Amino acid sequence: MAGSHDYDYVEAGTVDVKDLPPLDSTTNKIMKDEFTTGLGLTVLYFIFIFSIPVMNWFAPDFAFKKIWGGMTVTWFVTTVVMMAMAFVIAYVHTTLYEKRLKKYEMTNK
Amino acid sequence: MIEALLEPKMLLTIALMGTIVYITYLTKRNTTASDFFVGGRSFGWFTNGSAIGGDYLSAATFLGIAGLTFQLGYDGAYYAFCFSIGLTLLAIFVAGPLRRFGAFTVADFLAYRFHSKRARLAAVLVVLAISGFYAAPQLLGAAQILSMFFGTSYEFGIIFTCIVMIFYVGIGGMKGTTINQALELWIRLGAFIVMLIAAMYGGLHYDKILTAIHSFSGPITGTSPYALDGSDVNFDGAAWTGTGFYFPTFWQTISMTIGLALGTIGLPHILLRFYTNPSAKAARKSALMAIGIASAFFLLAVYLGVVGRAIFISGSASEEIMRDLVLGGNNMVIPTTALALGGDWLLGLVIAGAFAAIFSNLSGLFITSSGALAHDLYATFMKKNITQKQRVIAGKVAIVILGVLYGALGLLVKDASIGHLVALAFTVAASTFTPIFILGIWWRGMTEKGAIAGLIIGLGVSMWMIFLPGTLPSFLQFKIPGIVTVPVGFLSVILVSLLDRKVPADVNDFMKRVHSKESETI
Numbered sequence: 055m056a057g058s059h060d061y062d063y064v065e066a067g068t069v070d071v072k073d074l075p076p077l078d079s080t081t082n083k084i085m086k087d088e089f090t091t092g093l094g095l096t097v098l099y100f101i102f103i104f105s106i107p108v109m110n111w112f113a114p115d116f117a118f119k120k121i122w123g124g125m126t127v128t129w130f131v132t133t134v135v136m137m138a139m140a141f142v143i144a145y146v147h148t149t150l151y152e153k154r155l156k157k158y159e160m161t162n163k
Numbered sequence: 164m165i166e167a168l169l170e171p172k173m174l175l176t177i178a179l180m181g182t183i184v185y186i187t188y189l190t191k192r193n194t195t196a197s198d199f200f201v202g203g204r205s206f207g208w209f210t211n212g213s214a215i216g217g218d219y220l221s222a223a224t225f226l227g228i229a230g231l232t233f234q235l236g237y238d239g240a241y242y243a244f245c246f247s248i249g250l251t252l253l254a255i256f257v258a259g260p261l262r263r264f265g266a267f268t269v270a271d272f273l274a275y276r277f278h279s280k281r282a283r284l285a286a287v288l289v290v291l292a293i294s295g296f297y298a299a300p301q302l303l304g305a306a307q308i309l310s311m312f313f314g315t316s317y318e319f320g321i322i323f324t325c326i327v328m329i330f331y332v333g334i335g336g337m338k339g340t341t342i343n344q345a346l347e348l349w350i351r352l353g354a355f356i357v358m359l360i361a362a363m364y365g366g367l368h369y370d371k372i373l374t375a376i377h378s379f380s381g382p383i384t385g386t387s388p389y390a391l392d393g394s395d396v397n398f399d400g401a402a403w404t405g406t407g408f409y410f411p412t413f414w415q416t417i418s419m420t421i422g423l424a425l426g427t428i429g430l431p432h433i434l435l436r437f438y439t440n441p442s443a444k445a446a447r448k449s450a451l452m453a454i455g456i457a458s459a460f461f462l463l464a465v466y467l468g469v470v471g472r473a474i475f476i477s478g479s480a481s482e483e484i485m486r487d488l489v490l491g492g493n494n495m496v497i498p499t500t501a502l503a504l505g506g507d508w509l510l511g512l513v514i515a516g517a518f519a520a521i522f523s524n525l526s527g528l529f530i531t532s533s534g535a536l537a538h539d540l541y542a543t544f545m546k547k548n549i550t551q552k553q554r555v556i557a558g559k560v561a562i563v564i565l566g567v568l569y570g571a572l573g574l575l576v577k578d579a580s581i582g583h584l585v586a587l588a589f590t591v592a593a594s595t596f597t598p599i600f601i602l603g604i605w606w607r608g609m610t611e612k613g614a615i616a617g618l619i620i621g622l623g624v625s626m627w628m629i630f631l632p633g634t635l636p637s638f639l640q641f642k643i644p645g646i647v648t649v650p651v652g653f654l655s656v657i658l659v660s661l662l663d664r665k666v667p668a669d670v671n672d673f674m675k676r677v678h679s680k681e682s683e684t685i
Contacts, residue, residue, distance in 0.1 A: 066669040068611075070665065071664045071666050074670065085605070092256055104417070107417055140457075144450065148447050
């Protein structure tokens with residue numbers, strides 16, 4: 055399958071999920087590492103994301119407090135801080151991924 | 164005639180068109196399907212990152228976000244925040260594995276994950292539905308700009324844009340499309356930065372204009388000649404800067420957040436872009452670059468929407484500006500604000516930027532859907548022993564068919580909001596492809612029947628909740644129904660897979676391929 059990217063259909067058949075052999079240990083470890091990192095960052099990100107509507111609807115005095123001219127806490131967080139947050143989370147994820155990749159290459163050497 | 168051609172808006176639009184034609188001409192040599200559909204997988208992270216940004220930052224961002232902020236205030240700005248989330252989630256869960264998988268189209272993923280033509284067919288149906296939802300507002304934006312600033316009819320604008328797109332994508336394929344998208348992104352960003360500088364120079368600082376808007380309440384002078392009822396338009400600044408102006412409940416806000424945040428992972432034209440990278444590492448870097456650019460773009464779009472509102476209520480804008488802001492509706496706030504801030508040259512730059520946004524996004528949609536029609540339908544179901552050359556020809560014919568279909572859809576959405584229509588496309592994507600890609604990449608237990616059920620039920624429920632909300636009880640009527648449709652999509656895949664239990668026998672090989680570091684540069 056590798057290389058050409060122009061696959062032909064191959065009848066692979068199906069198996070009952072309980073008869074499926076376990077993944078090889080290397081792929082299993084890579085998947086676990088990748089998923090744990092991704093999930094951790096996503097949970098952290100979503101805590102920030104959902105804190106905004108929660109703040110707006112359940113703590114409006116704080117959310118709509120003016121911090122800089124007519125700029126309120128929620129306007130600043132929603133339109134400035136969270137834009138930066140999207141990049142920071144992705145940057146941390148890419149950096150951690152590259153570290154794992156380097157470690158993997160070192161081990162293989 | 165000559166005078167009209169020398170107007171800045173005309174000169175800059177012609178310059179943009181000329182550049183597109185030149186790039187399309189240079190990249191017209193597409194001999195293999197790989198060249199045509201994925202640009203020969205030859206683009207580095209910078210070009211691809213720019214092209215992903217170009218694809219993602221459509222008319223919805225360039226025109227729609229500022230328009231929604233202008234119209235809805237904080238609730239409009241909240242759209243931008245929700246749009247900004249998705250690319251990050253895509254970079255985390257999907258970008259790398261998808262590139263390692265390779266292939267040409269989004270439907271390829273399902274077809275080869277399950278060795279299933281039925282799954283491919285279901286995927287094609289969803290690709291066409293999402294692309295149609297997404298293409299219609301882009302055409303609406305193009306037709307409104309042509310109508311407002313060049314005096315053409317709405318219908319002419321739709322037809323003209325479709326013809327340009329057929330030429331642009333049909334000849335250039337993915338190579339021409341990628342280079343054009345990358346270039347067009349920087350034109351748009353440049354236009355926004357010049358507008359930012361002009362606004363700052365004019366003393367329209369963020370804190371100051373938000374203060375002025377917040378304290379404004381009552382009729383806006385100078386709007387009565389253009390208002391339908393002949394009286395000045397009323398505006399309540401405090402409600403505009405607060406929440407609940409458009410989304411009246413907490414759950415409406417949460418529903419939109421879910422629909423938009425998860426939508427990007429399921430957008431076929433964005434997913435396709437990751438196939439054009441030379442490696443998975445480059446795919447992640449491309450995504451990171453696109454996220455940085457998109458975040459900056461969203462931030463600027465919201466600010467410029469606030470600037471537009473500040474100009475509108477100031478009472479000092481010219482009659483032409485007041486007329487355009489009332490009659491142009493929220494979709495035309497950016498061009499009108501540009502005219503107010505910098506005159507004809509800035510308007511010209513912004514119009515070129517708007518066309519760049521529209522062409523860039525539409526080209527992505529055309530190439531994705533042409534892949535669905537030519538590669539997934541024609542080459543799989545109708546003509547099995549197809550040559551590379553025939554595939555390219557089939558792709559070009561598909562582009563002409565799509566031009567007609569999208570044009571018809573564009574004619575149907577004349578009075579809609581660009582930003583909101585795109586938000587609905589995000590919701591459909593979040594309820595169909597997002598569960599398929601996340602679960603397909605990370606869960607071995609997903610079955611063919613589960614995937615097909617997820618796509619069909621997710622699509623059906625989304626369409627029902629979007630088009631027939633009146634048939635639902637009031638607690639299920641959402642402006643963006645992500646809170647219902649996304650869990651329904653995920654649960655359909657999971658429950659049907661758990662009941663079915665028949666997974667592909669080679670699923671371990673598939674997992675190894677999409678996750679293994681050894682396939683990093685395949």
